[in-house]
Amino acid sequence: MNRRTLLGAGAGLVIASGLARPAMADTLDTIRARKKLTVALDLGSPPFGMTDAQMQPTGSDVETSRLLAKDWGVELELLQTTAPNRIPVLLTNKADLVIASFSVTEERKRVVDFSDPYGVIQVVVAAPRGMEIKDYAVLAGKRVGTTRGSSNDKEFTDRNTGAQIVRFDDDATLITALVSGQVDIMATSPQIMDAANKRGGGRQFEVKLVMRTNPYAIGLRKGEDKLRVAVNEWVHANLRNGKLGEIFKRYNGTELPAVMLS
Template sequence: MRNIRSFLAAGALCVALVAPSASAFANSYEDIIASGKIRVSTDLAIPPSGMLDADLKPIGSDVETAELLAKDWGLELEFVETTGATRILNLQTNKADIVISTLSVTPQRAEVIDFSTPYAALRSVIGAPAGLEIKDWEDLRGKTVTVTRGTTQDTELTAMASERGFNVARYDDDATMVTAAVSGQAQMVATSETLVNQIGKRNTTLAFEPKFVIRTFDLAIGVRKNEPELLEKLNDWVSENLKNGKLNAIYEKYHGLSLPAEMLK
């Protein structure tokens, strides 16, 4: 009996050693083209990058970017709805082929996924009602700043909160955070400049406005590690559509301003 158990244990170990890793199942560029479909992880609750119109049709700058990519590659587009916290997880669990969802390029994220050439930019700001005098980090002392869980703002502000003397409150998605700010539950927020302006438009009494810039992030398409061909094809596509102005036109349509000049060169 002991020999049989030893044999079975050894066999199981061999299977574990030769079993392909999760990355072996990753969809390469050829796999995506062959399937005729590309699955894009996109947050549809973060206007104006991703949202639903009155007919529940996805619209927004990230949505149109994904649509342009699918059209250029001759593919059917499938949106994999996500939140800020699950964008990368959708890649790692093979629920999506790529991420186009206001995904900022950071060193921490670059350890677990790869990024394409940046296709857009995001100004990360502290936003608050116009009546609040806030000019810099010192003015946040003793106050609470609301963020969306899993975002760059969550990571950055959490790391400095104790030193700077402010608190961080978290919501699971941008839509809930925006609702909290519009209703007055959130005193101030750390998010994109575009989203702060959206809050201001939805509650003109509070008149949320950007107070100061945290930093400007490049936004890129997220790809699983070890997919060099897919990454190369995406880089070529982004570069071409920055050069021909299509990506800038999409950004201007929804954000009301052009992409940074250095990105368009």
């Protein structure tokens, strides 16, 4: 993913190595002037971001990014990132926006701004079917896998009562660890759990504990008020017309909460 490669027509999807840009006074006007939108996205986090059999980007966040670029009439450049690097790529001006299942938390809001939510994601403890987990105390001494720097990591760390937390750099590596038996328990999302189940290998996981339900939104730098207004207008228009709901359902297998559509 380090080589800049043209990946298709329409929005002109590109994956870029992403050299840092100088700070911009008005990012929205800059996007319009250069006719290109750079979005940081995690392709190791199915079903939000992943690659298909032809090694092309796909997933709900990829489709969301494509829709935004199409509606704005600009080329789309995707910058591959990971969960821990979502904030740094914004603060170093490598991307205009982050669209990467970016859960809205008070800690993150202190350093970056968010659009209004366009989806929700649960933070759960999951384990193989048949394994009984009634509370966090029974996890003491057990290995629990999670993705480093994610809200899943933080939520479980805050509740941990003695489990050994094994942190992986991205969701794809966590899934491989689960399928191969490196870890049996995970602090993650139902979507990542489902991705592990689809990998097969005879190991099927289910949700044991729900820690939190988080809205996720588009991340942008603080002070970008004009950009935030434009993104929010786009989010609400595409929630009302059903396009964001259709993308969410297609990749997550469930409907967006009704409250988001009103």
